[in-house]
Amino acid sequence: xxxxxxxxxxxxxxxxxEELARDERIFVLGEDVGVWGGVFxxxxxxxxxxxxxxxxxxxxxxxxxxxxxxxxxMTGMHPVAELMFGDFITLVMDQIVNQAAKMRYMxxxxxxxxxxxxATMGGGRSSGGQHSQSWHAWMAHVPGLKxxxxxxxxDAKGLLKxxxxxxxxxxxxxxxxxxxxxxxxxxxxxYTIPFGKADIKRQxxxxxxxxxxxxxxxxxxxxxxxxxxxISAEVVDPRTLTPLDEETLIQSVxxxxxxxxxxxxxxxxxxxAELAATIAYGAFDYxxxxxxxxxxxxxxxxxxxxxxxxxxxxxxxxxxAVHRVLDGRRR
Amino acid sequence: MYRKMLTIRIxxxxxFDVYRKGLMPGLAHLSDGQEATPVGVCATxxxxxxxxxxxxxxxxxxxxxxxxxxxxxxxMGRVTGYCRGKGGEMHIADVSLGILGANGIVGGGxxxxxxxxxxxxxxxxxxxxVAFFGDGAINQxxxxxxxxxxxxxxxxxxxxxxxxxxxxxxxxxxxxxGEGLGARxxxxxxxxxxxxxxxVLAVYQAAHELVGAARKGKGPATLxxxxxxxxxxxxxxxxxxxxxxxxxxxxxxxxxLPRFENILLEHKxxxxxDIEAMHDEVLTRVQASVTTAQQAPFPDVKExxxxxxx
Numbered sequence: 300x301x302x303x304x305x306x307x308x309x310x311x312x313x314x315x316x317e318e319l320a321r322d323e324r325i326f327v328l329g330e331d332v333g334v335w336g337g338v339f340x341x342x343x344x345x346x347x348x349x350x351x352x353x354x355x356x357x358x359x360x361x362x363x364x365x366x367x368x369x370x371x372x373m374t375g376m377h378p379v380a381e382l383m384f385g386d387f388i389t390l391v392m393d394q395i396v397n398q399a400a401k402m403r404y405m406x407x408x409x410x411x412x413x414x415x416x417x418a419t420m421g422g423g424r425s426s427g428g429q430h431s432q433s434w435h436a437w438m439a440h441v442p443g444l445k446x447x448x449x450x451x452x453x454d455a456k457g458l459l460k461x462x463x464x465x466x467x468x469x470x471x472x473x474x475x476x477x478x479x480x481x482x483x484x485x486x487x488x489x490y491t492i493p494f495g496k497a498d499i500k501r502q503x504x505x506x507x508x509x510x511x512x513x514x515x516x517x518x519x520x521x522x523x524x525x526x527x528x529x530i531s532a533e534v535v536d537p538r539t540l541t542p543l544d545e546e547t548l549i550q551s552v553x554x555x556x557x558x559x560x561x562x563x564x565x566x567x568x569x570x571x572a573e574l575a576a577t578i579a580y581g582a583f584d585y586x587x588x589x590x591x592x593x594x595x596x597x598x599x600x601x602x603x604x605x606x607x608x609x610x611x612x613x614x615x616x617x618x619x620a621v622h623r624v625l626d627g628r629r630r
Numbered sequence: 631m632y633r634k635m636l637t638i639r640i641x642x643x644x645x646f647d648v649y650r651k652g653l654m655p656g657l658a659h660l661s662d663g664q665e666a667t668p669v670g671v672c673a674t675x676x677x678x679x680x681x682x683x684x685x686x687x688x689x690x691x692x693x694x695x696x697x698x699x700x701x702x703x704x705x706m707g708r709v710t711g712y713c714r715g716k717g718g719e720m721h722i723a724d725v726s727l728g729i730l731g732a733n734g735i736v737g738g739g740x741x742x743x744x745x746x747x748x749x750x751x752x753x754x755x756x757x758x759x760v761a762f763f764g765d766g767a768i769n770q771x772x773x774x775x776x777x778x779x780x781x782x783x784x785x786x787x788x789x790x791x792x793x794x795x796x797x798x799x800x801x802x803x804x805x806x807x808g809e810g811l812g813a814r815x816x817x818x819x820x821x822x823x824x825x826x827x828x829x830v831l832a833v834y835q836a837a838h839e840l841v842g843a844a845r846k847g848k849g850p851a852t853l854x855x856x857x858x859x860x861x862x863x864x865x866x867x868x869x870x871x872x873x874x875x876x877x878x879x880x881x882x883x884x885x886x887l888p889r890f891e892n893i894l895l896e897h898k899x900x901x902x903x904d905i906e907a908m909h910d911e912v913l914t915r916v917q918a919s920v921t922t923a924q925q926a927p928f929p930d931v932k933e934x935x936x937x938x939x940x
Binding site for chain 1: 712713715721738741745747749750772776782
């Protein structure tokens with residue numbers, strides 16, 4: 300397969316472009332997604348290519364346009380509703396939780412609700428407490444939603460294309476720090492990535508680093524450093540939280556005997572807790588040390604860089620957690 | 631139209647009975663007294679037009695063609711119900727009839743209705759979408775957000791406000807600033823009509839005008855129908871603690887059924903004997919729907935895990 304390097308944002312844009320061309324039912328709506336091309340450039344040029352009927356600038360009415368998208372999905376369209384900042388999920392909770400997620404169930408299977416909600420996540424840009432949050436755990440808590448947390452341009456493109464072929468509501472989280480900064484190989488050829496299949500980003504035997512979205516990158520950097528110390532770390536990317544590939548996570552820990560879970564969401568009742576419970580149950584007899592959880596500090600995200608960076612897990616924190624796991628094993 | 635109004639009245643009275651006899655789980659939100667609004671509006675709709683309904687939705691569903699048998703079975707939690715017992719009294723839907731569901735969140739159907747109107751406009755076949763909601767929903771943000779979008783995008787969406795005077799237990803005037811929904815709709819740049827919601831012909835006439843305009847691409851409109859629910863917010867709450875006897879009597883004097891009956895008799899469209907026969911026929915059918923539902927099985931417990939995802 301021939302391949303070239305794309306940024307995370309370019310991979311998202313390419314997935315949208317290809318799917319818009321493939322399926323007439325797909326349309327994109329959100330704030331400044333049209334003429335302007337999206338504040339993160341994920342829809343650049345699509346307005347010019349597909350026109351105002353399919354790439355639609357909305358008023359700043361998140362509940363209104365996401366609600367409209369739910370109804371459009373129920374009547375045969377496949378909307379892609381963009382939430383410029385994932386923090387705005389709070390404004391749309393009724394439409395996502397009470398409407399999109401349960402319409403199929405409450406009607407006894409009469410409808411499909413193929414809506415894709417693209418939302419950003421992640422701090423580290425001094426955007427303050429209302430433009431930096433990562434709410435994927437909230438979404439994964441709701442039955443009826445599929446939740447996607449890609450970490451590379453390759454995964455983002457393949458998973459977004461799958462989302463646009465799903466008959467169910469999908470909440471697709473994109474860490475905004477990665478849009479321009481993370482580049483990676485993306486094949487020229489058509490491909491999709493199925494939901495519910497974790498990806499082992501690096502093979503290892505001594506400890507499992509299970510990381511969500513952008514946290515894969517500090518996890519890979521930590522694994523590289525650990526290799527120089529003679530420690531072999533496996534890096535596992537669940538890629539989707541719902542459905543969750545429990546088997547791959549458990550098998551990794553069965554092999555390594557130790558787990559560090561890294562996420563930019565909060566630890567408290569968060570993704571790290573759910574994954575730790577999954578591993579504790581499935582790999583109980585193989586754990587040599589307590590599972591380490593590295594989530595965001597349980598505070599609103601602060602503005603000032605030294606404060607903000609102190610709340611987000613990083614490579615150093617991962618290395619320290621790995622050593623705690625290995626020390627625990629030696630005891 | 632008369633048959634549908636009668637069916638709604640008898641269905642609601644029967645559900646009242648079913649509830650009192652303990653034959654259904656949960657609560658029952660009845661709409662007897664409000665029959666003219668859904669029937670007048672839905673008489674202007676085509677089979678492929680869609681509606682969204684409210685927690686007090688039985689009337690809308692019958693008016694759009696919903697059958698009483700799967701409705702009653704749903705109310706009684708049976709697997710033979712419209713939603714296989716998963717929706718319940720507040721969430722009846724028949725998507726094949728364009729009934730995109732009754733919604734338990736006040737204003738919850740409005741976004742869905744806007745989306746159906748979006749799809750309708752895209753299809754370009756003159757289909758329209760109707761959002762039924764009550765006076766409570768006019769103070770929900772979703773109304774304003776979608777109204778703004780619907781006007782901007784000229785969506786074929788009719789907002790039908792069924793104002794039964796009371797938002798749960800409080801008179802709507804205590805909760806609504808300014809001149810009310812009509813003025814708010816006009817401020818959005820939308821046509822708005824207000825009618826006696828107990829006069830089925832007035833409702834029909836107004837709906838006909840607004841639906842017709844929407845079909846021709848003239849964009850959204852608002853129709854306010856003033857009416858009254860006879861019972862409480864739900865069965866088990868008599869509705870007398872916050873509404874005076876005089877007020878209830880005043881509205882009962884404007885009962886939509888005898889008013890329409892009189893017109894039909896006056897114009898010799900039907901005879902008293904026809905009315906009696908129709909009454910007996912509908913009553914028999916609705917009562918049979920209870921017996922049939924009682925005999926139908928509850929859903930198998932394994933169904934609890936089904937229909938989460940397509």
